[in-house]
Amino acid sequence: MGSETKDRLSAAKGRIGMFAKAAPAAMDGFARLSKAATSAGAFSSAQRELIATAIAVVKGCEDCILYHVDSARKHGAEESELVEALEIALEMGGGPALMYASKALEAYRDL
Template sequence: MAADTKENLTAAKARMGAFAKASPNVMKAFGQLAGAATTEGRFTAAQKELLATAIAVVEGCEDCILYHVDAARRQGAEEEELVEALAIAVEMGGGPALMYAGKALECFRNLSS
């Protein structure tokens, strides 16, 4: 993930696009679910993306980390907020989450530069 975060993000989005073409009904339904889940309510859109990032860290999904870190940044999340969300992910996920938390922070910094 460190080599070229922006290229990796573009590649992840391209893979999602390819799947969307192969299975448009599933992707449409997933998109509706994602839209409903990320609509602002008590939590802001940025906070919801930080929650998604923390879950991606615990699950160990690098593409999800890329996608949700990027979305959190675009929604106005700050690095300090990400670090707090990552701390919870490490608490809940242990050592493996710690490794992915480092990747998520690196991703945020690479996308910010």
Template sequence: MSTARDKLKDAQARIGLLAKASPELFAGFSRVSKAATAAGRMTPAQKELIAVALAVSKGCEDCILYHVDAAMKHGAEEADLIEVLDVAVEMGGGPAVMYGAKALEIMRALR
């Protein structure tokens, strides 16, 4: 069975494949991503947690892996994630409950 860390590495490898196949597109996406997560009035951790909530509501497990990891690297803690998941569930209903549980499981596995 793959661990959360293994799944994250697999997702990152897939991103790398696309980056090599379409470097111009990926360069643009990287600029957007850096601008979106840069510190401003909100911290990078807060912005990554918003990305987690969006990933939960969209049902994108790879996105959840990537953004939970990034949020943790910026200092987000489990209590922060749970607050964001509460909002994601409010807005996303039952499917968000399922993906929210995955996000919590991922954070605990990546510690």
């Protein structure tokens, strides 16, 4: 199952790349925003990515979940930290967030 998750992440990144070629100015701005939003400050980059994951869970964005879980892992986030962020997402998003929270945990374990 891990390779399926990696394939879905790769496909999402491919779609982002395709859009970046079609709208380079917009994506340049978005890339700068994304870099600023995930750069360490009072929160570490891993913590910022976990916040983004929690928001993605509440919003129900599967590709966002994959992208931010992958980034959180790369920045050193532990599974236990993800679970804590997902608990907050569950509080804020209710039942639908539970379904996406389980997808986020599965993605963490698969990646």
